[in-house]
Amino acid sequence: MERISVRDARGSEAIGREVRVCGWIRTRRDSKGGFSFLELNDGTALANLQIVADASLANYESEIKRLSPGCSVTVEGTIQASGGKGQATEVHARQITVHGWADPEAYPLQKKHHTFEKLREWAHLRPRTNTFGAVARVRNCVSRSIHDYFQERDFLYVHTPIITASDCEGAGEMFKVTTLDLDRLAGQSRPVDYSQDFFGRPAYLTVSGQLEGEILATALGKVYTFGPTFRAENSNTSRHLAEFWMVEPEVAFNELPENMELAEGLLKRVFNDVLTKSAEDMAFFNERIDTTTLATLQGIVDSPFERLSYTDAIELLMTTSAPCGPWTCWSPRWARSSAVANAKTGSTCSPPACKNSSSTQKATGGIWTCGDSARSPTRGLAWGWSGLCSSSPAWAISAT
Secondary structure (H helix, E strand, C coil): CEECCHHHHCCHHHCCCEEEEEEEEEEEEEECCCEEEEEEECCCCCCCEEEEEECCCCCCCCCHHHCCCCCEEEEEEEEEECCCCCCCEEEEEEEEEEEECCCCCCCCCCCCCCCHHHHHHHCCCHHHCHHHHHHHHHHHHHHHHHHHHHHCCCCEECCCCCEECCCHHHCCCCCEECCCCHHHHHCCCCCCCHHHCCCCCCEEECCCCHHHHHHHHHHHCEEEEEEEEECCCCCCCCCCCCEEEEEEEEECCCCHHHHHHHHHHHHHHHHHHHHHHCHHHHHHHHHHCCCCHHHHHHHHHHCCCCCCCHHHHHHHHHHCCHHHCCCCCCCCCCCCCCCCHHHHHCCCCCCCCCCCCCCEEEEECCEEEEECCCCCCCCCCCHHHCCCCCCCCCCCCCCC
């Protein structure tokens, strides 16, 4: 008998097929008519697959009616058209095998809302929630899109070292890697003798694969790295992560306009793939996490990226401060450092209130945005200024 995923079993083209489906029970509802409805999920889709279990099954009373969220089962049966709302198919079970039980008194993931903070207490179970399952599928879609984009353009995927002795461009504080006995070293006052360490010198977790990427590009032409990087900056903000995955393309003989085209194309490809190939998960995020998610991504896909010189960007910053009054945190000036330093010190500033009643403002750490439906000087800024492309008339400036 053919094994099929929940995602494929939910499609109308699967009707009539004899299948085997494996997964975990989300809910069970018993009917007075002598059968039960089981909601099954295997992680391949956000939505569940409905299983109709008839009382004629040999283990109906002994096992089926004891099923609770978290139980793992294999279902064999026929996919039929469903009259239920929001689903095209359901499986009429001929046999259900229970592989593992979940005590309903102890299993924490019941059919109710759990905060992200609470889910941290059950890290081994949170991938079974809708949110973390959707995140995993979208991340998979993004990763595949990144690889497809570069592979279609004849880039070579290269693997750069995770453990390194170099601090690539001083990109950030680094995690040190050592096999030395730290407890023993803590009790001595003399300098550390790295000749006794594993590598014979200080070693770190990489902050970037750019250095190796540039070397490889000068021999192979077009390469890209896509792997984990680490920053030991003890800052609990959305701007800093201790570990993250970073894409770094390196192309020999490219000029700035070609680099811009490559970057814009990558972003639009990834966002478009996410919107089309992970539509169900993105709709979930738009409904439950951020109601602007779909509009924002679609706006980036549909809008051209503006390109302008550094000098023009400074002039634009100065002229676009007018709708909400003068700059209060810093004054944009050619060759002057931006106010991003304020974010590092944790200081904040308060821009003046916008005169237009439809405007909104936010200021934190020297980075502020002002939206005004009556004024839209641009849809995007130069790459060096981290401009935001938007489908709405509002404008956004990130002073970095």
